[in-house]
Amino acid sequence: MIIFDEKRHAEEILKKGFKTKNKTVFETFILAKYFFYIGLDETKVKQRIIKFYEKFQEDFNLDEYYKVINRTINYAINSKLKTDKKVHITQYELDIIQSLNNLREQKLAFVMLVLYKFNNFNKFTVSLEDLFKLSELATINSKTRLQLLHKLTSNGLIDINTRGKRWVKFSDKRGISVLNINDFDNFIWEYLHYIDEGKFKKCIECGKLIRITNYKNKYCDSCRSIKNKEKYIKYNMKRK
Structure with a gap:
């Protein structure tokens, strides 16, 4: 996790x-x-x-x-709490990812890039379960997972050492930011929205990206929960 x-x-x-x-x-x-x-x-x-x-x-x-x-x-005592972190993705990085022909490879490369930048360009460990869940590729089998990782490694985009720590080789520290990620719930949607893969819109309350499942849906899960609680409170107040 x-x-x-x-x-x-x-x-x-x-x-x-x-x-x-x-x-x-x-x-x-x-x-x-x-x-x-x-x-x-x-x-x-x-x-x-x-x-x-x-x-x-x-x-x-x-x-x-x-x-x-x-x-x-x-x-x-001497450890810093991780909160309010942001990851900036540059045009160069997006061009590299989009040069991959396979959408699954693109999604995996994007998630690897975000994790690498989230960890301040340091090598990091991540379970395959978490990695492919974040990439919305959780249903593919173990063999295919390893094949996808090997493809990215053989193309010189990512690497792993003998301790299981991974890193990204195409990260860009100086380019102008094109995508800004400050909410990491389903952050793969930011890339899918960028390449116009799937249907997304922004929550009218907080601006968070949400996947369109029906056109009546206006809120993200968090804001919808808050709105439902507010309705419940108003309903109970009217009954008194």
Whole structure:
């Protein structure tokens, strides 16, 4: 699982608890970074995390978790919370991607580029599951996935080292931005919209790109949820 906005993720798990079963330490790390981000000191961060565990972790025992909590907090003190990040895609990069004849290769190359830039042009690790889900290619089989990655590698566009870290070779640090990505939910839609592949429009409330499934749909999922809550509140107020 890739978390693009750790602030939003922390705020969500504070309300509902851990989102994953096997990455609770990672989510605790994000939570600790968030508490430091909002200005809490180390003692208060520890108190808040323990309170969180007591609320959401079944059969929580501090004797069992204190080492993990302390180690996570110590690591989080000097770590920066990832939030409000932006990725800028240049015309040169888009031209390289569009030169690929296969749409699946284009989508994969675009996602790889965004991830590379999101990680500040540093080599990064990503699971194949996450990579192909972000590319909207989750349904293709393992053999085809590896063939697509090999095609991009053999064309000199991407590479991977023996530790599984990947990077992009066609990234452009100086070109003028053509696509600006600041919302990473379904960000592959930005590329598909750019090449006029599929039908998209912008949410009338926040401007976020949404896929057209019917012409009555005006809002993205988040704004639609807010609007539905507002309608529910107004309806209940009228009944009083």
